[in-house]
Amino acid sequence: MAAGVAAWLPFARAAAIGWMPVANCPMPLAPADKNKRQDELIVLNVSGRRFQTWRTTLERYPDTLLGSTEKEFFFNEDTKEYFFDRDPEVFRCVLNFYRTGKLHYPRYECISAYDDELAFYGILPEIIGDCCYEEYKDRKRENAERLMDDNDSENNQESMPSLSFRQTMWRAFENPHTSTLALVFYYVTGFFIAVSVITNVVETVPCGTVPGSKELPCGERYSVAFFCLDTACVMIFTVEYLLRLFAAPSRYRFIRSVMSIIDVVAIMPYYIGLVMTNNEDVSGAFVTLRVFRVFRIFKFSRHSQGLRILGYTLKSCASELGFLLFSLTMAIIIFATVMFYAEKGSSASKFTSIPASFWYTIVTMTTLGYGDMVPKTIAGKIFGSICSLSGVLVIALPVPVIVSNFSRIYHQNQRADKRRAQKKARLARIRVAKTGSSNAYLHSKRNGLLNEALELMGTPEEEHMGKATSLIESQHHHLLHCLEKTTNHEFIDEQMFEQNCMESSMQNYPSTRSPSLSSHPGLTTTCCSRRSKKTTHLPNSNLPATRLRSMQELSTIHIQGSEQPSLTTSRSSLNLKADDGLRPNCKTSQITTAIISIPTPPALTPEGESRPAPASPGPNTNIPSIASNVVKVSAL
């Protein structure tokens, strides 16, 4: 119910007293007013700005967020108000909707932000009032066009391997840049369209004389040659049309489209001419059908973006053009009539009838002024000058509208092209930011270990030296940590990965380790064999690869210098010079790696489990273990 009507309901009900004496049967019972609440003011706090309204105002529309019990989810017990973490500007419009029953769309607001807010409050955009609905729809259409452009170009760039032959053909037709074959086809059809048009033009040029007859146009002199050319072009066009028809995803829609009609109209005259050559009477009329061959020039609109823009502009300015035409026609008729009657008196005047005067009027109003018809009487000259002045005015009026339309559409196209060009750069930047977040995890792992190393060293003031991560970040990192534990693999960054693979490819060669060489560029398939108990060499890199082992959360760190290792479960720490071996404390152990610094003397720890003694100095061991804890319930 609209806002106003609800307020008048008590009045209407009271006025029903007037029916009581007249009624024959007893009246039904009135609905009881359960939990009759006093109408109370409720406070809506939207990002700090407080709005107040009556509860009943909001309850007018019970299928929205504010009108239903859904708002209880946003009730703040402490301050006894409803808190929404949304835009207060748009909320103003939303609340006005409850108050007045009309939803307005503010012009300065971004269309998608506004849509999001409406979706949040559960309000359908359809109920935007008439005053603002046009604007809303226009902006929405613009936005949708932009999104469609983006999606189109996205789809074009994706490689879709599973396209059927028909679909590839259609894509080739629509976007000639997808494959060389499509490009060839595109240029060939363009060439033949040009040939066909030029043929039509040259056909009519007078081409020298055959002795004994008058000058002939080229078409008749070399009629066979021209006929062959025409046949060839029409063949190509027919084949192209049939191929497009075959490849179109929706044949029905394709047949109904403009380009298909142009194609058909372009080749029809030829076939009709073929059929009609026998019948002499009718053929004369159908020769004039040849004029339709000029439609072939419109086939160029597939090849030229500018032509399409022009066509679209004219179509969108159809009403302005119509107005121009109509007003011109009115003016022509008026002035032609006047001129006719003015010049009626003069002898040998060319203004023989009103239609004859049309020509004069048109030529004068468009300021052409051929001079084949001129008024001779004074009245005629006066009216003639008025005619030319008004002609200038009438034509000048709708032209700026058409021009502005063209400019808008043209710039839209420019913007679309520019956006497509910028898209790649934008996506690259977004990707960089994304890798930043994944690097944050690796970074925090190192920092976390550093923190614990310092903790154990017993320097309380340096405990908090590490970068403080927010609670959310640390929880996220914990989640990733759990995933690592589940799969027994560890996240590392790209460079480490490639280094590892290069290094492990080197381990197949008996030559000594040379960490800096990369004689085998690229990754080999024998990367980092997980099961092997061979020793692998890791370079003394500055990039740490941490290994977390403990079953409990941040447990103690096993720091090794050159002293005896302690037997607690440990974590290999980075920047420490010595290598360390790790002793699994529990049955389920994980992969261990460690960074070895090559120059240091082997300070290996004797390990309990079966680990091969390292043969060469400064190796480290890499013993994966198979048993792992599989069941990890992770909430979301």
Add this chain to the structure above:
Amino acid sequence: MWAEGESEGLQTLGIVVVVCSSLKLLHYLGLIDLSDDKIEDELEMTMVCHRPEGLEQLEAQTNFTKRELQVLYRGFKNECPSGLVNEETFKQIYAQFFPHGDASMYAHYLFHAFDTTQTGSVKFEDFVTALSILLRGTVHEKLRWTFNLYDINKDGYINKEEMMDIVKAIYDMMGKYTYPVLKEDTPRQHVDIFFQKMDKNKDGIVTLDEFLESCQEDDNIMRSLQLFQNVM
């Protein structure tokens, strides 16, 4: 009426007019489509809105307090203003937490575990019910939920293929850059270990009872189930 040379030209004019008007007529009849609109003016506004049950009811049905429900709902509504999560949105949300790899398959299985009524969309009630089990439920309930997650076709048994799919999905989330490098048969071996542990009677499938029994025997699993106790 007309001069001699006029007839052919006027014929041409007449034919042009006839053809153009017939095209226009066909356009009006809808048989052909002279307008080149790429955008159909049927911008569908499918605003399927869903409101959850009242706060009190949800509080009674789950193990969350009112405050916690409010916090959960706010986050939920932020991502899905319409009140329903479909699989696409769910995958996108989940993928944000695992930028390294591809979380879509695991999110798919998760979604179907959340969507108990198999409607294709998760409402706030489903969401909160599942969270209540996972965060505040008993060990038995949690294990049951996990069993349901692994049982992809919901037939009451987990076979090796289902487990393979799940484990592969988990490994997909790790991405490419791992240490050590993920090999082809890593998931398979993982599944083999799992079945060795869980499948008591070695019949190739794991039933709910076998699953519960094996998990309760394993201390690590028991301990890790308590891990997310205070996520809220």
